[in-house]
Amino acid sequence: MPPDASRPRLSAPFRLSPLAARPLLAALALLLMFAVIVWREPRAASYLGLRLLLNFSIPLMFAAFAAMAVIVLGDIDLGLGPFIGLANVISARWLAGNPSLAALLLVLSLLAYAAMGALIAARRLPSIVITLGASFIWLGAGLLILPTPGGAAPDWLAALLRLHTPFVPLPLWLAVALALAGQILFITSPAGVVLRGFGGAPEALIRAGWSLIAAKSFLYGLAGAFGILAGLALTGINTTGDANFGTPYTLLAIAAVIVGGGEFAGGIVSPPGTVIGALILLLSGALLSFLDVSTDWQLSVQGGILILVLALRALLRKRDAHAA
Amino acid sequence: MNALRTLAFALGLAALAPIASAHAQEGVASGDTSGKxxxxxxxxxxxxxxxxxxxxxxxxxxxxxxxxxxxxxxxxxxxxxxxxxxxxxxxxxxxxxxxxxxxxxxxxxxxxxxxxxxxxxxxxxxxxGLATAPCAYKVAYDYVAMGRMEADFVAKKLNGRGNVLEVRGIAGVSVDDDIHRGITEGFAQTPGIKIVGSVHGNWTQTIAQKEVASVLPSLPPIDAVVTQGGDGWGTYQAFKAAGRPTPLIIFGNRQDELALWRDILKENPNYDTFSVSSxxxxxxxxxxxxxxxxxxxxxxxxxxxxxxxxEKKDLDQWLAxxxxxxxxxxxxxxxxxxxxxxxxxxxxxxxxxxxxxxxxx
CATH class of the missing domain: 3.40.50.2300 (Response regulator)
Known part of the structure; x- marks a missing residue:
């Protein structure tokens, strides 16, 4: 939504300094993880090694941005993973042979996501219930389109995902681009201030004349767009479609936002932090593998990272409160 | 002359080639893999x-x-x-x-x-769990053949006439489709055999028991049950609870099914079936x-x-x-x-x- 000069500018309803430290901490953790991986397997630092390790960060980063667009509102999206699966099967089934039909269906699903945001705002419904309900619709639609895994990626999409970028592989360029674009849209731009405001203090913004329905439609639409990008990325990497493939992304994406400095309460997110959080969650599995720790521990480690992050945060908050 | 020699050489090679490749293929390859x-x-x-x-x-x-x-x-x-x-x-x-x-x-x-x-x-x-990537080597079961094997056995035992209940696996999984295809193809050759009911037991005894129990009241007398493994014991329990005579049930290599088969044999030494599974x-x-x-x-x-x-003759050896x-x-x-x-x-x-x-x- 565009900023309006005639309306009062709102300052961010939170202190910046300790929050700015969060993505920095996450970045340090990521560097440490990467250092351990390179120490165990020097090949990981090569161009090919990086590309292989980070290939699946592309859909995960897009998914994390989709989750972030909803978390900034103080909402939560439990239907994201199946929605990514839906975009995956639509593109795998039709994008190569019938691109206009694929594009039409993708646009329709994007509009459906925006409409879901409008519904949640207009009826003041709990997002957790609506998105959970919607998740079954996305999954069901995906299974109707592709009952058994299959389909194919158009050549241009597969080539795009395998693009040989200069200096560092594509996922790292994309990480930088997403972090910058997100920082501008959500943090520095006036629109971003308003959007975050809807998460922090919606009543104040509504009283100031902003439309909650417009804000939620826009942000859920944005989530849908990133979800579709994640689905397209999966099609390009896997070169096929599988309606169930996206499902694990629901919780991974939310975890990435939180590890990166976001808050469930709304209003507080960090786009660069979210990118870093996605990379941390992605590399946690590789790290265990390189350390020869059984992968049975992977889920526990991902959960442990989340608990650690939230515990550290609670500690810092306590210290702040004492200092104040 | 030169051309002729080349031709002779090529013919010689062609004659040698099958022998050489047959040699290369037979038996255990013993190339050094100690560093692999x-x-x-x-x-x-x-x-x-x-x-x-x-x-x-x-x-x-x-x-x-x-x-x-x-x-x-x-x-x-x-x-x-x-x-x-x-x-x-x-x-x-x-x-x-x-x-x-x-x-x-x-x-x-x-x-x-x-x-x-x-x-x-x-x-x-x-x-x-196979993947379709063309560069991968695939080690696969022929599940269609498994379905046919069951259908052929049942058709023979029932002398080509009777009612069959089919207990299937998880819907949408290729293994279930393949076994089902084998069974229907097999029975297509014996028109006297009718598949009178079909349930999804999800390869799980408790689910098979529940599903079979829920369709049994609507079914005519059943002569045989074709299964997919992990569902034979539950099927038997459902028949027993309904007070129906025990049909020919194909078992699926689970210990509980084999033990049940042995128990049935103690009461009825003529009970004939076999057990198959991946x-x-x-x-x-x-x-x-x-x-x-x-x-x-x-x-x-x-x-x-x-x-x-x-088979029946190997049952005790396996159970031991x-x-x-x-x-x-x-x-x-x-x-x-x-x-x-x-x-x-x-x-x-x-x-x-x-x-x-x-x-x-």
Missing amino acids: RIALSNSYAGNSWRQQMLKTWDRASHDALAQHLIKETKVVNANASAPEQANQIESLIVEGWDAIVINAASPTALNGVIQEACDQHIVVVVFD APGCASVAFWVAQQILAGKKVPKTITLPLPVI IMPEGAVATPVYTREWTAQLIDANAEGKPLPPSPIAKAGDM
């Missing part, structure tokens, strides 16, 4: 079949380690999540494993990473296939595995060595796997799956 590393990427470890599968991998790979046939092995489990498994395989590629054996979470979603592995000259063998030991076959490829053996892209069939809750499986050896590869390469009948030794399960 073979990893297993498994999509899911959370049920007893998969636990047994991992155990047979363990047994085969430790035999190989002890005989210095490989340098190292490792198992990574994904939590039934295809993205996680794809990630883990990318890590294995970076770690530079010589062969990656995969039980895939999705028939298609790993094709991208499998291609990456092949591009790095890594040998990829998929088994059980074996968790297919992991050990996949391991030896990977080792043999690394050792230089020429291996066809698709290797069909024989399903272990248990099966722990409670186990699925019947041998741990396959390198020699047996080489025979299997040769049979597949030459289109000969597959070697039968051997009876297990104590400690295999």
Whole structure:
């Protein structure tokens, strides 16, 4: 939504300094993880090694941005993973042979996501219930389109995902681009201030004349767009479609936002932090593998990272409160 | 003259070629693999079949380690999540494993990473949960043949006339489709046999029992039940609870089903059936296939595995060595796997799956 000069500018309803430290901490953790991986397997630092390790960060980063667009509102999206699966099967089934039909269906699903945001705002419904309900619709639609895994990626999409970028592989360029674009849209731009405001203090913004329905439609639409990008990325990497493939992304994406400095309460997110959080969650599995720790521990480690992050945060908050 | 000599030489080569290749293919390849590393990427470890599968991998790979046939092995489990498994395989590629054996979470979603592995000259063998990537070697059961085997047996026992109930697996999984296809194809040849009912037992005794119990009241007398494994015991319980006579039930190699079969035989020595299912030991076959490829053996892209069939005469021998809750499986050896590869390469009948030794399960 565009900023309006005639309306009062709102300052961010939170202190910046300790929050700015969060993505920095996450970045340090990521560097440490990467250092351990390179120490165990020097090949990981090569161009090919990086590309292989980070290939699946592309859909995960897009998914994390989709989750972030909803978390900034103080909402939560439990239907994201199946929605990514839906975009995956639509593109795998039709994008190569019938691109206009694929594009039409993708646009329709994007509009459906925006409409879901409008519904949640207009009826003041709990997002957790609506998105959970919607998740079954996305999954069901995906299974109707592709009952058994299959389909194919158009050549241009597969080539795009395998693009040989200069200096560092594509996922790292994309990480930088997403972090910058997100920082501008959500943090520095006036629109971003308003959007975050809807998460922090919606009543104040509504009283100031902003439309909650417009804000939620826009942000859920944005989530849908990133979800579709994640689905397209999966099609390009896997070169096929599988309606169930996206499902694990629901919780991974939310975890990435939180590890990166976001808050469930709304209003507080960090786009660069979210990118870093996605990379941390992605590399946690590789790290265990390189350390020869059984992968049975992977889920526990991902959960442990989340608990650690939230515990550290609670500690810092306590210290702040004492200092104040 | 020159041209003639070349021609003669070429003809000589052509005559020699079949002999040479036949020599290269027969038996166990003994190329040096003592420095090779073979990893297993498994999509899911959370049920007893998969636990047994991992155990047979363990047994085969430790035999190989002890005989210095490989340098190292490792198992990574994904939590039934295809993205996680794809990630883990990318890590294995970076770690530079010589062969990656995969039980895939999705028939298609790993094709991208499998291609990456092949591009790095890594040998990829998929088994059980297959992937369609063309560069991967596939170790597969012929489930259509399993369905036909059941249909043929039932048709013969019923003398071509009777009512059959079909207990199926999980809807939408290719294994279920294939077995079902084999069964319908088999019965198509004997019009006197009617499939009067069909339920999805999901390869789980309790679900099969519940589903069969719920359709039984609506069904005419049933002469035989064709199953898919893991559902025979539950089917029997449903018939018993309904007060119906016990039909011919095909069993599925689970210890509880085999024990039940023995109990039925005590009361009715004429009860005739057989038991068939896929074996968790297919992991050990996949391991030896990977080792043999690394050792230089020429291996066809698709290797069909024989399903272990248990007949009445072998029942006591199996039950004596099966722990409670186990699925019947041998741990396959390198020699047996080489025979299997040769049979597949030459289109000969597959070697039968051997009876297990104590400690295999």
